């Protein structure tokens with residue numbers, strides 16, 4: 001009997017399990033008449049996945065959510081499945097590329113694409129960061145694929161399935177030829193994968209995006225807003241206008257005060273600090289503690305910031321956000 005997968009028919013996350021199933025001769029079927037926003041909000045669905053997202057796989061032992069977990073489950077239904085490689089190190093590399101696909105590729109494509117699709121507010125600076133992160137990921141992928149047809153070993157593995165499904169959304173929605181041509185090995189890899197019969201059966205024909213979707217002109221009005229109030233107020237423009245667009249007619253909001261601005265001016269002489277830092281080759285901490293400069297520095301505020309990777313930076317000198 002086929003396992004039932006809850007998702008719409010064009011869902012790239014559901015494709016992962018469906019393609020893995022084709023390679024593994026496991027029967028997985030999409031649930032009938034799935035309606036996004038309706039079917040995944042019913043009490044029955046929320047019992048299977050309390051966050052109300054798809055895909056969800058019904059198994060004889062209970063439901064599984066998260067598309068990578070579902071794809072792994074389907075893959076493991078077949079003993080010694082070559083989709084999982086043939087050694088422990090293959091397995092580790094497959095997992096490595098699956099994580100890479102999720103955190104480096106899928107996340108960056110989403111941060112670029114979803115604001116342009118109106119799912120999140122658009123901010124030019126966030127978009128630039130997402131594109132830079134995506135280029136970095138695709139650059140390293142390109143290097144790997146210059147010498148490898150597949151991500152791991154010499155045949156398709158689960159890592160190829162997951163990465164291709166993530167790239168798929170990008171290729172059809174936002175990664176135009178002029179963007180992807182910078183990564184020729186990634187292009188070759190993607191087209192090779194989506195033309196494999198088992199991929200094609202699930203995904204069908206793939207057409208690359210011809211243009212980057214434009215930034216939406218206006219944000220959707222807030223749900224709670226009453227129609228009367230909406231009339232009085234000019235619609236709020238939460239999206240950053242392009243250079244040639246009229247700036248949004250929005251009341252300037254008072255800038256939030258940085259608490260550090262309330263501190264008295266620092267007595268620290270920055271040049272002295274820099275000189276000490278540059279001229280101290282070893283044991284900087286020891287030297288800094290003994291130096292008179294320490295007593296001036298100790299008067300200023302110590303700040304701690306978390307980097308996006310989770311490590312904490314302690315700084316006595318800089319207030320600019322650190323993007324390490």
Ligand SMILES: N[C@@H](CCC(=O)N[C@@H](CS)C(=O)NCC(=O)O)C(=O)O
Pocket residue numbers: 011013040052053054055065066067068
């Ligand atoms: N990390 C999840 C992502 C799931 C996800 O974001 N699903 C979207 C569709 S692709 C969804 O169900 N959205 C509905 C919602 O947010 O309510 C996975 O890989 O399964």
